[in-house]
Amino acid sequence: MSTATAPAAAATPTDSATHCPYCALQCGMNLRRTPEGAGTVEVVERPDFPVNRGALCGKGRTAPAVLSSAVRLTEPLVRNAATGKLEPAGWDEALRLVADGLRRTRAVHGPDAVGVFGGGGLTNEKAYALGKFARVVLGTSQIDYNGRFCMASAAAAHQRAFGLDRGLPFPLEDIPRTGCVILVGSNLAETMPPALRYLTELRENGGRLIVVDPRRTRTAEQADLHLAPRPGTDLALALGMLHVLIAEGRTDDAFIAARTSGWQDARAAAMAHWPEMVERITGVPLPQLREAARMFSDAPSGMVLTARGPEQQSKGTDTVGAWINLCLAAGKAGRPLSGYGCLTGQGNGQGGREHGQKADQLPGYRKLTDPAARRHVAGVWGVDPDTLPGPGRSAYELLDALGGEVKSLLLMGSNPVISAPRAAHIEGRLRSLDFLAVADVVLSETAALADVVLPVTQWAEETGTTTNLEGRVLLRRAALRAPAEVRSDLEVLHGLAGLLGHKEGFPAAPDEVFDELRRASAGGPADYAGISYDRIAAEDGVFWPCPDEQHPGTPRLFLDRFATDDGLARFVAVSHRPAAEEPDADFPVFLTTGRVVSQYQSGAQTRRVPELNTAAPGPFVELHPRLADRIGAVDGEPLAVTSRRGRAVAPARITESIRPDTVFMPFHWPGEGRANTLTNPALDPTSRMPEFKVCAVRVERAQAA
Ligand SMILES: Nc1nc2c(c(=O)[nH]1)N[C@H]1C(S)=C(S)[C@@H](COP(=O)(O)OP(=O)(O)OC[C@H]3O[C@@H](n4cnc5c(=O)[nH]c(N)nc54)[C@H](O)[C@@H]3O)O[C@H]1N2
Numbered sequence: 001m002s003t004a005t006a007p008a009a010a011a012t013p014t015d016s017a018t019h020c021p022y023c024a025l026q027c028g029m030n031l032r033r034t035p036e037g038a039g040t041v042e043v044v045e046r047p048d049f050p051v052n053r054g055a056l057c058g059k060g061r062t063a064p065a066v067l068s069s070a071v072r073l074t075e076p077l078v079r080n081a082a083t084g085k086l087e088p089a090g091w092d093e094a095l096r097l098v099a100d101g102l103r104r105t106r107a108v109h110g111p112d113a114v115g116v117f118g119g120g121g122l123t124n125e126k127a128y129a130l131g132k133f134a135r136v137v138l139g140t141s142q143i144d145y146n147g148r149f150c151m152a153s154a155a156a157a158h159q160r161a162f163g164l165d166r167g168l169p170f171p172l173e174d175i176p177r178t179g180c181v182i183l184v185g186s187n188l189a190e191t192m193p194p195a196l197r198y199l200t201e202l203r204e205n206g207g208r209l210i211v212v213d214p215r216r217t218r219t220a221e222q223a224d225l226h227l228a229p230r231p232g233t234d235l236a237l238a239l240g241m242l243h244v245l246i247a248e249g250r251t252d253d254a255f256i257a258a259r260t261s262g263w264q265d266a267r268a269a270a271m272a273h274w275p276e277m278v279e280r281i282t283g284v285p286l287p288q289l290r291e292a293a294r295m296f297s298d299a300p301s302g303m304v305l306t307a308r309g310p311e312q313q314s315k316g317t318d319t320v321g322a323w324i325n326l327c328l329a330a331g332k333a334g335r336p337l338s339g340y341g342c343l344t345g346q347g348n349g350q351g352g353r354e355h356g357q358k359a360d361q362l363p364g365y366r367k368l369t370d371p372a373a374r375r376h377v378a379g380v381w382g383v384d385p386d387t388l389p390g391p392g393r394s395a396y397e398l399l400d401a402l403g404g405e406v407k408s409l410l411l412m413g414s415n416p417v418i419s420a421p422r423a424a425h426i427e428g429r430l431r432s433l434d435f436l437a438v439a440d441v442v443l444s445e446t447a448a449l450a451d452v453v454l455p456v457t458q459w460a461e462e463t464g465t466t467t468n469l470e471g472r473v474l475l476r477r478a479a480l481r482a483p484a485e486v487r488s489d490l491e492v493l494h495g496l497a498g499l500l501g502h503k504e505g506f507p508a509a510p511d512e513v514f515d516e517l518r519r520a521s522a523g524g525p526a527d528y529a530g531i532s533y534d535r536i537a538a539e540d541g542v543f544w545p546c547p548d549e550q551h552p553g554t555p556r557l558f559l560d561r562f563a564t565d566d567g568l569a570r571f572v573a574v575s576h577r578p579a580a581e582e583p584d585a586d587f588p589v590f591l592t593t594g595r596v597v598s599q600y601q602s603g604a605q606t607r608r609v610p611e612l613n614t615a616a617p618g619p620f621v622e623l624h625p626r627l628a629d630r631i632g633a634v635d636g637e638p639l640a641v642t643s644r645r646g647r648a649v650a651p652a653r654i655t656e657s658i659r660p661d662t663v664f665m666p667f668h669w670p671g672e673g674r675a676n677t678l679t680n681p682a683l684d685p686t687s688r689m690p691e692f693k694v695c696a697v698r699v700e701r702a703q704a705a
């Protein structure tokens with residue numbers, strides 16, 4: 001079912017073209033009013049949109065189900081102090097309570113006691129407005145967002161090596177024409193099903209595919225070569241491959257000399273990682289390591305694509321750096337059909353990291369610590385640059401500070417009760433706040449803890465832009481009316497800003513916000529100045545940077561020079577180090593976590609869609625028959641998984657496709673099967689990414705626990 005196209009007939013002129021509300025592929029789709037009328041729509045395929053050419057996964061096809069009033073929030077909710085229950089309220093009262101709550105904290109404890117938490121699913125307009133709201137209206141430095149849990153390590157490594165972070169430096173359409181793709185820790189077949197076609201076409205064209213994943217996933221099944229390392233050892237694996245390249249004289253020395261800096265140190269670091277040692281660390285047999293290195297270097301062009309597997313580690317930035325080093329040493333970057341790319345995850349995972357909801361950042365991917373950036377953005381905002389706060393805490397650190405130094409929180413577009421590492425602890429932190437306001441489309445597990453819940457409009461009901469994993473800026477246009485008592489996130493910020501003394505500067509109209517975003521981003525790394533709604537609609541999206549309206553946009557980056565000061569890509573000397581927590585006598589098994597095709601993220605939206613729940617009804621623990629035998633596990637029977645953070649229970653799913661030393665749990669569900677009860681919040685020192693992909697656990701039959 002995963003790659004099925006929409007069943008309905010071809011589009012008619014009355015259909016509205018838009019994009020899926022979920023992942024970073026941002027598949028194009030058409031919405032058609034259903035004959036029953038009453039403001040409902042169905043998804044119809046949109047074959048002319050190049051990224052997915054009509055194909056959609058089950059989540060995209062069923063997305064209209066969440067528009068139904070039966071499952072969504074339809075009016076504001078306010079917690080009744082006497083009963084402790086959330087009860088319906090009017091917008092005036094709800095917004096006034098939020099404004100009062102935030103103002104009170106600020107007055108008593110100072111601006112940095114007010115926190116803001118955003119999301120990579122928010123449109124560019126919302127992400128921009130949220131960052132401006134935090135810095136201008138609240139005056140707080142304490143803003144970050146769930147993208148920190150997503151591609152932050154790849155972003156940091158991108159910046160370090162190339163001087164610029166855009167997930168993919170080329171469009172997806174280049175993939176089938178390259179010589180060899182190494183796909184590291186991406187289960188594309190389940191996480192971006194329509195994109196699997198690009199890998200299929202690659203192989204049809206004679207290109208080779210190497211997949212690196214501790215599990216033999218549906219994606220790994222497509223590969224010419226599947227390497228299954230121990231979780232958390234990708235850094236050693238990449239260094240081992242580079243070692244082979246050097247030892248066998250396979251490096252592209254002309255490219256290294258002309259286009260890079262820092263090679264000698266990176267070379268020395270790789271030479272310290274003997275293939276035999278790498279075999280021991282990773283568990284990948286030496287012949288496979290060699291074969292992979294040769295396959296990649298022999299190809300005329302090549303790409304390394306990473307996703308959350310290697311990135312969500314406490315050494316994610318260095319790990320991605322090691323894969324980038326491999327590309328550079330092989331001369332497979334900064335050239336046509338070659339390069340390193342990160343498969344960004346959330347619907348606006350790319351744009352959401354560019355316009356200022358990140359703790360250290362101003363719009364246009366500018367740095368909050370850069371005086372020129374502060375002057376430019378403060379000029380657009382009409383404020384004194386000195387009033388802009390400095391960088392704040394990263395997402396996990398911010399959540400961990402709730403109830404401590406941060407007393408009140410405004411949360412928009414995330415569900416950390418399910419998705420944050422060490423989730424039971426974070427749930428406790430959220431409960432200990434003086435005041436919590438949540439804007440969401442449904443009553444998520446986090447919204448259920450709030451003092452005030454603000455019901456907001458959804459993708460099909462509002463206009464705004466997202467930037468997909470290719471750096472392609474896309475437009476969703478409102479296709480239907482939202483329920484009467486639901487407002488957009490921009491209206492929420494407009495209303496709150498007004499109550500907090502800023503009647504101007506926070507328009508509710510998305511096009512006005514986008515025009516301001518264009519000006520704020522002008523001259524920055526992610527320059528949107530030349531992008532307009534009309535252009536996006538006419539051109540199947542526009543790739544940033546696009547500095548003026550005559551500029552064609554930039555589908556391919558780095559072909560002439562990298563975005564560093566000297567134009568050279570920077571090698572970084574990195575060395576392997578173990579995961580923050582490795583198996584031992586008490587917790588002898590690796591736990592890794594991830595996704596299944598039919599649920600999205602915390603499940604707040606997709607767990608409300610019957611068809612998706614039928615396909616993926618609940619959590620499970622995937623384990624190898626050898627491990628199952630050892631602990632007496634029976635397929636379908638409950639297993640208890642215990643880590644130093646807590647205990648989770650879910651049915652066993654016994655499969656040969658996973659390493660015997662590792663169990664896997666998807667993280668989409670609340671309750672006793674919540675995977676994040678177990679995960680380790682050890683952070684990468686640079687990106688502040690938590691180690692979602694590796695921790696140590698004990699696994700036993702639930703009865704015996
Ligand atoms: N169906 C569905 N699709 C989604 C999402 C969703 O929730 N559901 N979410 C979207 C978002 S926000 C994101 S970020 C993307 C994520 O997309 P992916 O990164 O493809 O998804 P994950 O399942 O988190 O992880 C990918 C793979 O990493 C492997 N892995 C685990 N540990 C390691 C390791 O140490 N090294 C290596 N090399 N691999 C490892 C896992 O076995 C898994 O198969 O998906 C997007 N698309």
Ligand SMILES: Nc1nc2c(c(=O)[nH]1)N[C@H]1C(S)=C(S)[C@@H](COP(=O)(O)OP(=O)(O)OC[C@H]3O[C@@H](n4cnc5c(=O)[nH]c(N)nc54)[C@H](O)[C@@H]3O)O[C@H]1N2
Nearest residue numbers: 146149150413414415419439440444593601602604667692
């Ligand atoms: N163990 C483990 N944990 C993980 C991961 C993992 O691989 N393993 N992956 C991490 C990754 S990559 C990610 S991206 C995070 C994601 O984790 P979350 O941030 O929890 O992701 P979502 O479930 O997408 O949450 C989005 C929330 O916002 C709501 N929403 C959707 N659209 C809008 C909107 O336009 N406005 C507003 N106000 N609300 C909206 C949704 O209903 C939902 O409640 O999880 C991370 N957690």
Ligand code: SF4
Nearest residue numbers: 020022023027057060
């Ligand atoms: S692959 Fe992603 S964007 Fe495409 S339909 Fe599925 S969830 Fe939506």
Ligand SMILES: [Mo]
Nearest residue numbers: 149150345346
């Ligand atoms: Mo993500």
